[in-house]
Amino acid sequence: MSKRPEFGTGPHVLEADGIRLAFDSRPVLADVYLRVQSGQIVGLLGRNGSGKSVLLQTVFGARAVPDASVRVNGCYVAPAFRVPGLVNYLPQASLLPPYLSIRQAARLLRVDPEKATASFPDLRQQLHCRPGELSGGSARLLQVLLLLHADTAFSLFDEPFSGIMPVHVETLADEMRQTKLRKGLLLTDHRYAEVLPLCDVVYLLRQGRLLKLEGDFETALRDYGYLAS
Numbered sequence: 001m002s003k004r005p006e007f008g009t010g011p012h013v014l015e016a017d018g019i020r021l022a023f024d025s026r027p028v029l030a031d032v033y034l035r036v037q038s039g040q041i042v043g044l045l046g047r048n049g050s051g052k053s054v055l056l057q058t059v060f061g062a063r064a065v066p067d068a069s070v071r072v073n074g075c076y077v078a079p080a081f082r083v084p085g086l087v088n089y090l091p092q093a094s095l096l097p098p099y100l101s102i103r104q105a106a107r108l109l110r111v112d113p114e115k116a117t118a119s120f121p122d123l124r125q126q127l128h129c130r131p132g133e134l135s136g137g138s139a140r141l142l143q144v145l146l147l148l149h150a151d152t153a154f155s156l157f158d159e160p161f162s163g164i165m166p167v168h169v170e171t172l173a174d175e176m177r178q179t180k181l182r183k184g185l186l187l188t189d190h191r192y193a194e195v196l197p198l199c200d201v202v203y204l205l206r207q208g209r210l211l212k213l214e215g216d217f218e219t220a221l222r223d224y225g226y227l228a229s
């Protein structure tokens with residue numbers, strides 16, 4: 001039924017639809033359709049509990065949802081994380097094993113840690129540290145950088161800016177703009193002021209439906225009650 005996707009130089013299109021999910025008969029996602037392509041940063045916004053994290057988990061394949069269809073270049077992938085070079089994912093919680101230094105974790109991901117931290121001189125002093133020895137913000141930033149620099153067609157980030165100080169958020173946003181030249185990024189984060197200028201496409205998850213915002217994103221977010229009017 002399903003063919004394995006071809007991963008050449010791209011561009012690639014990642015699509016997910018038919019995603020319906022309920023907890024204790026309480027609907028969270030109702031037939032969601034999502035699309036990300038190489039060269040794009042796609043933002044996913046929504047109120048607390050609207051289902052952003054479970055949607056990212058479903059696209060990545062960490063959460064099995066019956067009838068969910070996740071496709072790359074039109075070919076079904078289930079789960080997506082099993083396809084070499086397709087996608088990596090940063091969950092809300094820490095990703096890195098506590099017993100590995102950042103340098104060792106980078107080696108596992110086949111990332112050059114010096115290159116990944118080139119724009120963050122203070123982080124380069126900390127590559128020998130294990131996650132538990134780092135501040136929360138530094139640990140978060142290092143994880144985002146490792147996944148950005150890993151050689152996958154797509155990266156999914158659940159709250160990549162969480163705990164990161166403003167001056168580094170700006171530099172990280174620039175890194176993401178550079179990275180989208182070679183991959184597609186899907187991110188969710190409540191720091192909308194940083195997210196909106198970064199994104200080519202913005203979705204709002206609302207009452208289980210995914211709305212693709214048109215026109216001025218901030219105005220639309222006020223109209224839908226995600227931002228105070």
Ligand SMILES: Nc1ncnc2c1ncn2[C@@H]1O[C@H](COP(=O)(O)OP(=O)(O)OP(=O)(O)O)[C@@H](O)[C@H]1O
Pocket residue numbers: 023028046047048049050051052053054055
């Ligand atoms: N394993 C689970 N069992 C029951 N309910 C769950 C489970 N996982 C998530 N939920 C519920 O699903 C809904 C969506 O959760 P999710 O974590 O995806 O929200 P979110 O949009 O990422 O929220 P936030 O912005 O607060 O991070 C919430 O109401 C949550 O309580």
